[in-house]
Amino acid sequence: MRTRSSDPLAAYWAKRDFTRTAEPKGRPGQSGGNRFVVHKHEAGRLHYDFRLEVDGVLKSWAVARGPSLDPDDKRLAVRTEDHPLDYADFEGTIPPGEYGAGTVMLWDTGTWAPAPGQSARNLEEGHLHFTLHGKRMKGDWLLVRMKARPGDRQEKWLLRKLDDAYAGVAGGLIDTCLTSVKTGRTMREIAEGAG
Ligand code: MN
Numbered sequence: 001m002r003t004r005s006s007d008p009l010a011a012y013w014a015k016r017d018f019t020r021t022a023e024p025k026g027r028p029g030q031s032g033g034n035r036f037v038v039h040k041h042e043a044g045r046l047h048y049d050f051r052l053e054v055d056g057v058l059k060s061w062a063v064a065r066g067p068s069l070d071p072d073d074k075r076l077a078v079r080t081e082d083h084p085l086d087y088a089d090f091e092g093t094i095p096p097g098e099y100g101a102g103t104v105m106l107w108d109t110g111t112w113a114p115a116p117g118q119s120a121r122n123l124e125e126g127h128l129h130f131t132l133h134g135k136r137m138k139g140d141w142l143l144v145r146m147k148a149r150p151g152d153r154q155e156k157w158l159l160r161k162l163d164d165a166y167a168g169v170a171g172g173l174i175d176t177c178l179t180s181v182k183t184g185r186t187m188r189e190i191a192e193g194a195g
Contacts, residue, residue: 026084
């Protein structure tokens with residue numbers, strides 16, 4: 001479902017029933033912020049939702065295999081609908097039958113900055129080099145949009161670590177960072193509503 005609207009959150013709202021999900025309805029915020037968050041999301045299949053604050057919303061990509069610290073790994077990142085800034089603090093369980101049903105963990109949070117000579121506008125050109133100051137994701141990263149193919153319903157991008165002091169092995173983050181940066185809970189504890 002792609003809603004064409006001047007409201008950047010129209011697609012986000014259209015997918016959700018806020019009388020059923022605890023996700024925030026939110027509204028576009030003020031521009032100028034530079035948060036980033038990653039949600040670990042055990043929906044139909046596990047993925048990591050990577051979100052960059054741009055122009056008062058969280059631009060979002062679903063990274064099926066999660067971020068890799070290995071600069072040789074290009075991780076498929078499917079563009080998803082912009083989320084409200086309020087989503088940056090969300091953690092919990094989306095009820096069965098609702099869009100994205102499953103457990104959501106706040107897996108990383110921090111700030112981001114475009115690389116020298118770059119800006120968020122470079123996203124529109126499909127190529128952004130940026131630095132992350134997260135609890136887990138740090139250093140330089142690249143997002144590159146792939147050429148669209150007939151039948152593509154969503155934009156496909158690649159997320160890649162650049163070689164710097166924070167580069168490492170493929171599983172260096174996702175295999176070792178298994179708890180919420182907000183509550184310290186595991187996915188199972190979140191699913192059970194503990195703590
Ligand atoms: Mn998701």
